[in-house]
Amino acid sequence: YYLAKSDARLPKGRFFIDDLLDCEVVDAETGRVYGRLTNVDRPAAQDIYTVTDTAGEEHMLPAVPEFVKNIDIEARKILVTPIEGMFTEAVNGDED
Template sequence: MLKPFLEAGRIVGTHGVRGELRLEPWCDTAAFLSGFKTLYWQEGRTPAQVESARPHKSLLLLKLAGVDTVEQAEALRGRVVYIARTDARLPEGQYFQQDLLGCEVVDADTQQVYGKLTDIFSTGANDVYQVTDAAGKNYLLPAVRQVVTAVDITAGRVEIRPIRGIFDDAD
């Protein structure tokens, strides 16, 4: 089952004296989070209304309702911020990393199970998926359309057509 709330980032500090927060986003860009009107604490149990949000370098500067002093803002340092899945819209073919992690990775043609997707690395050109097999061996594969042919988050399944040599000893 998909989690109704997704980890979006962590409060890493304050900005100014009027209660603004510095948020380290755990998504592609801080701009993605700047459009949310409500964020959440405690895995979604407590809503926080966003008064303003703007990207600043690699961070998001955030003003929340009820946080009006630097002392109130400082008390939130280190807390994880969540977004509601229902508020988040991704373009076709894009997925939340949290949803991909743990998915079973199978061959699109033979249905052979290669392992579980255990990590995702951002390399600039494309992401790279780490797949860990039952014996604990790790394999890296590029997250490109020629390799990743289908993703079914609900079923927890990623289908691939691996490049020769990734899962075997072929050159």
């Protein structure tokens, strides 16, 4: 069963994955740009956002209200409040 995206009605606070991709990910408090959303994984109860920074490094962000404060599809921005190290340390402790 398929339907046109324009015919779909999502609940408030829900978004199509393709609308989220390439949104700028920005610190809600400082305005620091962390990168762009490049992937959405759905492994369990919450989605996991992959944010790719300008150096090409990937950072994982659980898509939960503690971290994701606002999604503005029209402005193509996702405001976040990450914990320390979320965007500065290597994924899974891997270091180059």
